[in-house]
Amino acid sequence: MGSAADVAQVLKVYWALLLGNILEWYEFAIYSFLEPYLETQFFHGSAISTWLGFACTFAARPFGGIVLGLLGDLFGRKVSTFLSICGMVIGTVGQGLVPSYQSGEVAGTIGLVLLVALRLLQGICTGGEIAAVSTYITEVGPKRSLARSMALIGITANVGFLLAQCASFLTREAVGLAAMESWAWRIPFIIALIPGVIATAGRRCIPESQVFLDAKAAADTTSDVSDVGSESVDANSGDAGSQGAARQAVARIKHLVASQWPALLIGIGSVAGVSVLQYGGFLWGNVFLKKHGASPDHLIAAGVTARMLSVVLAPLVAWLADTVGIGWIQLIGASALTLAGLPLFLVQKWMPDSIGVVLAAYGVGYGTIFALVGMIFFLLVVELFPVEVRNAGVGLSYNIGFCFFGGFAPTVFQASLSWTSWGPGWLMSFAGLVSLVTFVISIWLQSAGKAQLQLAHIRPEPYFALPGRTTDSNQMHSDTAKV
Template identity: 30%
Template sequence: MANVTRTSSPGQGTPPRRRSTARALVGGTIGNFVEWFDWSVYGFFAVYFADQFFPGGNAVLSTLLVFAISFFMRPVGAAVLGTYADRHGRKHGMTLTILLMAGGSLVIGIAPTYDQVGWLAPAVLVLGRLLQGFSTGGEFGTSASFLVEWAKPGRKAFAGSFQQVSVVLGILLASLSATVLTRVLDDAQLESWGWRIPFLIGSVIGLVGLYIRRQIDEPDAFRSLDRATQAASSPLGDMARGHRRGAALVFGISIAGSVITYMWLTYLPTYATLTAGADRADGQLANTIALAVFAVLIPLAALLSDRFGRRPTMLVYAALFVVLPFPLMQLLGSSFTSILVVSVIGVAVLSLNHANLATVFAELFPPQVRTIGIAVPYAVSNAVFGGTAPSVMQFFGDRDVLWVVPLYVSICALVTGFTIWKMPETRDVDTSATGRTA
């Protein structure tokens, strides 16, 4: 944790700097929490609200295609909001992104159905998802820059890892919502109105996050940059001209992470149902437990990264996901135990990636172009690979060739592993330096 001071004596309360740091940690992570809560809720509940917006036999696939389309707004949001954050500050950028996120959740939560307004209904759904995609495009780069710039030397991965902890907690809350609602409400209630509940919850959390972010301070790295009038006048152009290698590394590293995250944290219960006849409720419960384990493992893996470096820990992750998907999918059966074992093994390996993401990306760029440098290639990679993952897996599932899914995961891990191999070790990079880093 960055810049934490000890209380000098009991009863004096928390020192202002410590309060500021704690507020910065919450403020820097809550946007990712909202983003991934909404992202996962959409995946968990698509089967219930698909017919509300797309009448016909391909309703679920159409709903997942809307999911994919929204990812292609991420690069646009990354370019616009990332530029804004590099010019005007991380705080202002994060305040804007979470306001847009809350608005997108609200639009989906109150969207009319096809029976009520005809084809206007899917148009409203698309609007809500595009709004979320736009805001999400700017969220990752801004919050990654903010958290790592707040961290003290030797603990940057640990501080940055909480961005990914917030991602997991967002998915965990979505999974818990799905677990509770599927057990409390019947299918008819879920299809009629129950699916709206988590989207409305997401909009409320977003407004709470907006309040928190308005109270935080800019990190010293950006404030020093601003005082020295060194803020880039054209961050996107400067990144494209001087930091193409760093952008390529962010793109390549993100490929496997986006696909594996969807596979292990959202789709695995469905995969177990389709391939082994597992009970959907058992799969959901196993997924929820694995997510809780994941949230604990990420900061522990970050300590390994701070001790041994970014490249070694991330290479282990990529190598294991090249070889593990097929045997793990063979191990996956209809029992709750088998789903839980496969889920926990997957998240244990994945923690080596998530522990590093925010930090290693931030360390690849100087502060003048840090947000845009992270945001744009990350958003493009997630649009191409993460946004299409649900549709790709649904496509193979519909054709009863699900053996292609683990092969797809392994190939993505191989590409990312090669990228990590070519990446410089960044553990000792000074993230306040204003020169060229990668």
Template identity: 30%
Template sequence: MSDPLKSTTPNLWQRLIRRLRPGADEPRRLTVDDVTVVDRPMLRRAVAGTVVGNLMEWYDIGIYGYLAVIIGRAFLPDASAGAQSLFSLGVFAVTFIARPLGGVVLGQLGDRLGRQRVLAFTLIMMAAATFLIGVLPDFSVIGIWAPILLIVLKLAQGFSTGGEYAGATTFITEYAPDKSRGFYASLLDLGSYMGFAIGAAFVSILQLTLSAETMQGFAWRIPFLVALPLGLIAIYFRLKIEDTPAFQEAKESAERAADDAQKAADAPKGVLALIRAYWRELLTAFVLVAAANTVGYALTSYMPTYLTGTLGYDEVHGTLLTLPVLVAMALSIPLTGKLSDRIGRRKVLFIGSISAIVLAVPSFLFMMHGEIWSTLLGLVLLAFPVTFYVANLASSLPALFPTSSRYGGMGISYNLAVALFAGTAPVVMEALVQLTGSSLAPAFYVIGTSIAGFIAVVVLKESARRPLPGAMPSVQTIEEAVELVETQEENPDLDLDELFPERVVVAADAEGEANAQAKTDPGRV
């Protein structure tokens, strides 16, 4: 990255050196050379490439949820309607079994090879697997091999998705300036839910313009086939961006390290070493992801099945009713991301967890009322906590880990949580409905996971407006860099001891020397 002060005049440059760079005998302080001034064109390309890719990935995931009922009939035609629903939702859950493996493998590669390469690979793999689902023969053609191959392709999707969200959040948070990281990171989830919404709209158009027989026969495959050209467009955008300055700086720092101990500290950690070093952070992230995505996947992936199979809406209304709610929520997500930059991540996440606990039962009661207006209101109440939850996970979770282990830490915690809770949420909720006979059962599952989420927010460290661990401060302009350096001692969002651990060592050595001097020559103290 170019020197942020190259464009200033020589006199200003000399003046800044005198004012902002400490002498050799002074404690280590932040200097203008330390501060990263964001390359705005590159930031725009990074946001576009990451959001478009994220949109495409979640379009691929979403269309399966909206076509789950039809797919159940095509791949398990001789089973009962309840068994077909459980099968299709179970296959959806199978996708998430492969996500932790994808998160571990691709996360390790992302910390070693770079974020951009791995993110390009995840898109290629997802687009190919989704397209192949579209051309996969059903049960009437190849018998039992049809559901088996469907499961294999969903596992491939899960593996690629395991590296997508962890990599995308790592990528965008490392590019974003500290003061607006919440806003930029929330754009990822804008892309995610717009992907869901586009999938829902596409399926709805097909259902409104084609007969049920045509949809069941061939037309359900069209949204899957479209994934290939969409994927090519997304890959083009993603290949136009470079790796993040934070990753490049960390890699260069590890290469410059003078001794083996420092190299080991700066290098990416293996899985077991990462778990030993950051188990508290991994556990906090796991619980938050589980809570947020339980309610999130209840809204996006379970609702079409719930509205159709449990509440008796036809398939068109089961999809259409969720569409305006998804669009409104997606457009609101950047607002809550921006709010977290102002009032803090923890406060916004508290709103998400508390509102999920309070609104879950009223949400399902309104939907159970059976009118279109009440169902829409129930969906809005369910979407409210999702808006506050997911918009801030993308900025909060990467801040738990240092640069050298961020992709890997995110890959493990995020994907293990979505595998055990989020991906299974639709099938668990449907099973609870069938087991208890109560259409209200899913609400209590949401409440239970959000109570755990509330506890995780309590122990979460605030990260708004602060540098990421293992990285120097990041700002948007040279003027901000100068102001930051001038006010560093009183800035509540800067911890110089964290930025420069050697300050602590020097201070400890100085204190030890003073104590030793006091013992040998008390009169001088």
């Protein structure tokens, strides 16, 4: 009862963060569900070029993660979340307003350039969005139910994907295929304006993270004492403030890379499985099945099944993480994807027109695995970094991982079919193996005291304790870990 009240309080106070999170994942998913129409409108029928347009957003995410992450570490989590939601709304709605080649060659070229520019803006802003939101929730959520609070991010992400699939399906059903191919593909982009405005207004009123405020107050006190001499010199220069901010930002980046490089690498590898399943298995897989005979009705049923199953299982997975540790969830989920990625793809490839197969493999198979690897993995990444570099650390590691593994997954999946018809399945299993190996190495490094690695800065226990015992490294950090 107490844990349920904790989660309800987080939802009540920080609803605007979670609504923005729905919008973020909706924006990424809607492009993929509209890929067949964008392929003809902007990319002259080239599927690979269309998926490269999808991937360009991810190329911008690490930049947004580090820039907005630094802003969040310097000026507050609230600032970075407000800037990110504004950019996401502009980037998404704008994609529904650009001209296409249907209006002529010149208009189409201008529209393609604008489309790419808006997707880059979207990537920059979403790169900072998830880092800020996940950092926010971990810092304001009670420690006893931390995973259950973080599950709200996974649940709202699934809601965003489900809404994107429903929006594309319902728009087509309402106006017909001909109108969808001509102009109605714009509607799912434009309607994002409504929740975007609500989330933007709501984020102006959320309270700042107290953990950040305490850390900033302590850092300012130390800075005031140690930098008195330098401040008196800087006061004589006209642009002392901007120079000081620039020096502070550069110093933070250097400190982050120099002191946290093991955590950065672990964060990148940890998201391999979930990002490839999300953007390769779910999004590219949906288009693949559509092009190989699966009916829209079957696909919407499978998509709803997968997303709802993940949402229903999320509280149980989160409770297990709060009970036995997030490490166990990562181990089980990465192992499941490694073993099941290939066979789940193959049965869909062999029988794409079978509603039973698509529901079982895409709906139940992907949905169950995603509940393990995708609903609370944010906590695993956030835990890696201390508070003074947390926002930037999460933004950099998470977004590099999602850019490299997830952003290019549809393009690589599509290209792999020319090498072997089993390619996408092998790639999904390989992504699961990358996350699995990353986790095993991280546990070994911490247990052996290598690289001064601390996997859990917020809640050292439970993390990955064997039944009946506690890892020496967790015990070592339990008294010294700081939020």
